[in-house]
Structure formats: C-alpha cells, structure tokens
Amino acid sequence: MTRIDSEDMRRLLKLYFIMGSVNCRLSPEDTLTAATDGGITLFQFREKGLSALKGAALLQLGGQLREICRNSGIKFIVNDDLELAAALDADGIHVGQDDLPARLIRQRLGEHKIIGVSAHNLTEARQAIADGADYLGVGPVYPTTSKDDAQAVRGTTVIEELRRSGLSIPVVGIGGITLENAPPVIRAGADGLSIISAIAGAEDIRETARRFAQLVTAPSS
Numbered sequence: 188m189t190r191i192d193s194e195d196m197r198r199l200l201k202l203y204f205i206m207g208s209v210n211c212r213l214s215p216e217d218t219l220t221a222a223t224d225g226g227i228t229l230f231q232f233r234e235k236g237l238s239a240l241k242g243a244a245l246l247q248l249g250g251q252l253r254e255i256c257r258n259s260g261i262k263f264i265v266n267d268d269l270e271l272a273a274a275l276d277a278d279g280i281h282v283g284q285d286d287l288p289a290r291l292i293r294q295r296l297g298e299h300k301i302i303g304v305s306a307h308n309l310t311e312a313r314q315a316i317a318d319g320a321d322y323l324g325v326g327p328v329y330p331t332t333s334k335d336d337a338q339a340v341r342g343t344t345v346i347e348e349l350r351r352s353g354l355s356i357p358v359v360g361i362g363g364i365t366l367e368n369a370p371p372v373i374r375a376g377a378d379g380l381s382i383i384s385a386i387a388g389a390e391d392i393r394e395t396a397r398r399f400a401q402l403v404t405a406p407s408s
C-alpha cells in the first residue's frame with residue numbers, strides 16, 4: 188500500500204472538523220452527523236479536557252463516530268492516541284510535538300495510513316516532513332478556547348513562511364478560525380481550515396459547515 192497522494196490530501200484538508208465530547212452543544216453523534224451533512228471533508232476525533240471520556244466509553248464513542256464517517260464517506264482521524272487509532276482502525280492519526288514522533292507512528296501504522304503533525308515553525312515543519320508526515324497542522328492562527336496549552340498565536344505568518352521557504356506539503360490552518368476570519372488563512376497558502384468550536388458550538392451546525400465549505404472553495408468571495 189502506498190502513501191496518500193498529496194493532491195488527494197489537499198482535497199481532504201479543505202474543511203477539517205475536529206471534535207470531542209467536551210466541544211459539543213448537542214450529542215457528539217448529532218454534531219458529527221450535522222457537520223457531515225454540511226460538507227466537512229475530513230474529521231478528527233479529539234477527546235481532550237477534564238471531562239474527556241476514557242476506557243470503554245471512549246472506545247464506544249469513537250466507534251460510533253467512526254461509523255458515521257464510514258457512512259458519509261469521510262475519513263476518520265484520531266488525535267494523539269496510537270492505540271485508540273489502531274483499535275478503531277482509523278484512517279490516520281494526528282500528533283503534536285509532545286506526542287509520539289511521526290517516524291515511529293509510520294513504522295507502526297504503515298504507509299497507507301494518514302499521519303498529520305502539528306508544526307509551529309519551519310524547523311518543526313521540516314522535521315515532520317522528514318519523519319513522513321502527510322500534512323501539517325499549523326497554528327494557532329488566532330486565539331483559541333479549544334486548547335488550554337496552545338502555543339503563541341502567530342496569525343498567518345508561519346503558513347506564509349513555510350510557503351515562502353518552498354515547502355509544498357499539504358497544510359491546514361488551525362486555531363480560533365471563524366467564518367469571519369477564515370479567508371486570510373487560505374490566502375496565506377493553507378490548503379484548508381481546521382475548525383472545532385465554530386462548528387461544534389454553532390446554533391445551526393449543518394448551515395455553518397456548509398458556509399465554511401463554500402468559503403474554502405471560493406475564498407475571495
């Protein structure tokens with residue numbers, strides 16, 4: 188099996204919804220169903236925070252969300268947890284600088300699984316590429332309420348720096364992105380937007396996802 192083609196990866200990153208039970212106003216299942224109906228292109232199960240599920244409950248929710256993704260033709264990514272990703276037969280995993288190195292994950296999961304890595308600067312980006320990352324999550328672009336240990340807010344400067352340095356790896360911007368502040372992220376050179384609370388906390392999840400999806404396909408409008 189081979190690595191995902193980078194153009195296919197770019198298409199998957201267009202509207203990358205990330206969520207765990209702590210982020211949801213409705214049930215996680217209803218939230219994800221509405222988001223897939225609205226047109227998300229990729230999903231990451233990120234169960235974090237004080238009231239995060241663990242053990243059997245975590246596995247059960249993961250299985251339910253995986254099923255919703257399967258039925259909607261959306262790939263299912265797990266955050267941080269290699270054992271959970273393997274147990275759920277996830278399509279891939281996302282790891283940060285404090286998680287398992289991507290090169291060890293690539294050895295464990297093989298070529299056909301998607302590996303995403305968080306990068307905050309050019310050095311981390313180059314290391315992730317050398318380690319076999321299929322995409323980079325770059326942020327936080329704006330102040331975020333979804334990650335209490337987030338690094339410094341950098342705007343779109345890191346995305347611009349990666350592109351100026353000639354890095355063509357698929358990149359998704361993350362951190363505090365809303366419908367209002369999203370266009371500069373795409374203009375800076377990101378292939379897509381990663382959204383947590385702007386979709387999970389929306390009054391109308393489906394319509395909000397639909398508007399984000401519209402925006403990433405026509406950022407200048």
Ligand SMILES: Nc1nc(C(F)(F)F)ncc1COP(=O)(O)OP(=O)(O)O
Nearest residue numbers: 266281282283284305323324359361381
């Ligand atoms: N989960 C993420 N997903 C992305 C993605 F690219 F997928 F948008 N980018 C960045 C992160 C942040 O990853 P990390 O630094 O490990 O923090 P946490 O484990 O708290 O999420």
Ligand SMILES: [Mg+2]
Nearest residue numbers: 267282283286
């Ligand atoms: Mg992490």
